[in-house]
Amino acid sequence: MAGGYMGIVAVGxxxxxxxxxxxLARRxxxxxxxxxxxxxxxxxxxxxxxxxxxxxxxxxxxxxVEALRAEMPDVLDRLESSGAAVVMHGDRAAALHCRRMVFERELWRCAAEEPRLRLVCGHVDDVVAHRGRTTGVRVDGRQVSADLVIxxxxxxxxxxxxxxxxxxxxDCxxxxxxxxxxxxxxxPGGPTNSVIGLSLGFPEYGAVVFLHDSRVYTVALIHTGDDHRWHRLRHDDVFEAAVGAIPALADWIQPDRAVPIASVLPGGRLQNRYRGQLDDSGRPVLPGLISVGDSVCTTTPLAGRGVALALMQARELVRLLEDHRDVDAAAAEFDQWCSRRIKPWFADHVRTDGERVRRWSGHDVALDRPLPSDLVVAAAEADPRLADIVGPYITMDALPDSLAPAERRAREIFSCGWRPTYPPGPTRDELISVVSTTPAVA
Ligand SMILES: Cc1cc2nc3c(=O)[nH]c(=O)nc-3n(C[C@H](O)[C@H](O)[C@H](O)COP(=O)(O)OP(=O)(O)OC[C@H]3O[C@@H](n4cnc5c(N)ncnc54)[C@H](O)[C@@H]3O)c2cc1C
Structure with a gap:
């Protein structure tokens, strides 16, 4: 690997x-x-x-899965030995069923065994710079020197x-x-309809069963977070009553097939966010510092793109650092690559989430402007000829603008009054009524 820099510190x-x-250590x-x-x-x-x-x-x-296969197939082997399962679609990996905890644990163990890699526990307070260049980071008051901080x-x-x-x-x-x-x-498991497990889109909320490793799975409800009555879902009995009101989900919590292994975990509000790393003149904000992963881009978890976008970035960064002797040239090129390949997903989420929140608040599809991506995808249910266009977007093989040729046809379909088929289940108000009236047993 070429390179004009010595020490690398990765924060996180x-x-x-x-x-x-x-x-990088393997290079x-x-x-x-x-x-x-x-x-x-x-x-x-x-x-x-x-x-x-x-x-x-x-x-x-x-x-x-592709990133692990390309760079560290041993980690994938370990994950599979720990009960994780790769789901294939034809000859390609479509998903990895695995708890986040298991995923990170095996990555961490692999990192701990890597000869050129050192894991240090500490809080990074800030980046240290001298004459406008990164010279390291301050960790719990102590300086750790580096000429590249990731x-x-x-x-x-x-x-x-x-x-x-x-x-x-x-806000997403x-x-x-x-x-x-x-x-x-x-x-036996309950019903499934996607590579994730079961994904149910209702007009005003969502529900998902995520399959993980070792016969573990999560049943999740997703709402906009702006109605305080949903907060009672944090009680186990209230959550189970709400899940039980949704037929396909109820199957997953039957006592003969569901052993709860944790209490309900409520989440907080989340953001779609994008942060570039060049100044107005196109140079790195601080030479020697490169940001990657969620510190560049976060997207709504509904589409499950976070780790995929993060590892796509990581692969590109490693490739650029391998190619470039000059780390600042690598940083600038990486930022431009992120603007072309990552930011469009952020922009797509901002728009799609904004329209979804409108609909989840009781409004109909807005037909006076281009449809958001999820509705263009949904329209393929009504006109299967759209499937060839929406397929690569769904698998993230094509960027969101690849949907443009399908948008006009999709809008025609919605303009004729067609709407996606919703699974049987309560309306948002009916579900909130279940949530509001079920006693929370301490
Ligand atoms: C509710 C939810 C559900 C999600 N579901 C999915 C999904 O289904 N599929 C998917 O692909 N993605 C999902 N995501 C996104 C995914 O979790 C992120 O994309 C992923 O965590 C990004 O990894 P990262 O390493 O960039 O950041 P992180 O995982 O956040 O890791 C950052 C690390 O840096 C450390 N750190 C931060 N600051 C400091 C400091 N000053 N000093 C020392 N250490 C520091 C933190 O402790 C942490 O260990 C979800 C996100 C949320 C919020």
Whole structure:
């Protein structure tokens, strides 16, 4: 690997930081990864610090499997040995069924065994610079020197905020409430309809069953988060009453096939956010600092794109660092690549989520402007000729603007009064009534 820099520090040992660090270490780089969490314990629960979504359900897309296969197939082997399952669609990976905790644990263990990689527990306070260049980071008051700092510190990252600001973005209007269960041995699962497990879109809320590893799964309800009555879903009995009111979901919590293994986990409000890393003249905000993963782009979890977008970025960054002797040229090129390949997904989410929140608040499809992507995709149900256009978007093989040729036809379909078929289930008001009237047993 070419390169004119010596020490690399990666801030953050989440999926992005670990993946990037392992890939660089395997190319002969010495990398120090710093995270405020000490990592998975030898026994017992891993109470991960600093990542609010750690226990929330994740579904990993095919791109995540492809990234692991390309860079670290041993991690994929370990995941499969731990009970994770790769779901194939034809000859391609479509998803990885795995709890986030298991995913990170195996990445972390692999990183810990990597000879050129050092894992350090500590809180990074800020980036240290001298004469306008990064010289390292301050960790719990102590300086760790580096001439390349990779900021993989995620959505809650603060240590680069003074340099990069908050970026652009908006509330994504999707709040998760979920509970984890395990299927007893030999008990059949409930109904499924997608590579995730079961995905049910209702006119004013959503419901999903996420399949994970080792017969574990999560049942989740998703709402806009702006009506306080939903908050009662945090009680186990209230949550189960609400889930029981949705026929296809109710099947998943029958006592003969559902052993709850945790209490209900309510989520908070989330943002679609994008933060570039060049100044107005097109140079890195701080030479020697490169941000990657969620610290560049976060998107609504409804589409399960977060880790896929993060690892796509990580792969591109590693490739550019391999190609470029000049780290600042790599940083500038990486930012431009992110603007072309990552930002369009952010913009797509902002628009699609804005329109979805409108509809989840009781409004009909707006026909006086271009349809958002989810409705163009939905229209393929009415006109199967659209399937060839929407397919590559769904699998993230084509960017959101690939839907443009289908938009006019999709709008015609909606203008004729067609609407997607909704599964049997209560309206939002009926579900809120269940939530409001079910007693919460302490
Ligand atoms: C509710 C929810 C559900 C989601 N579901 C999915 C899904 O189904 N599929 C999917 O692909 N994605 C999903 N995502 C997105 C996914 O979780 C993120 O894309 C992913 O966490 C990004 O990884 P990362 O390594 O960039 O950041 P993170 O996972 O946030 O890791 C950042 C790390 O940096 C550390 N850190 C931060 N600041 C400091 C500091 N100053 N000093 C030391 N350490 C620091 C943190 O402790 C953390 O370990 C979901 C997100 C949410 C919120």
């Amino acid at each position: 040992a989440g999926p992005t930081g670990l993946f990037t660090a392992i890939a 002969g780089r010495d990398v120090t990864v710093i995270d405020r969490d000490p990592g998975p314990p030898a026994h017992g629960d891993w109470r991960r610090k600093g990542v609010m979504q750690f226990q929330h359900p994740h579904s990993f897309r095919g791109q995540v 900021d993989a510190s995620g959505r809650a990252s603060r240590f680069t905020r003074a340099l990069r600001g908050r970026g652009e973005g908006a 209007g999707a709040t998760y409430v979920g509970r984890q269960y395990r299927l007893p041995a030999d008990a």
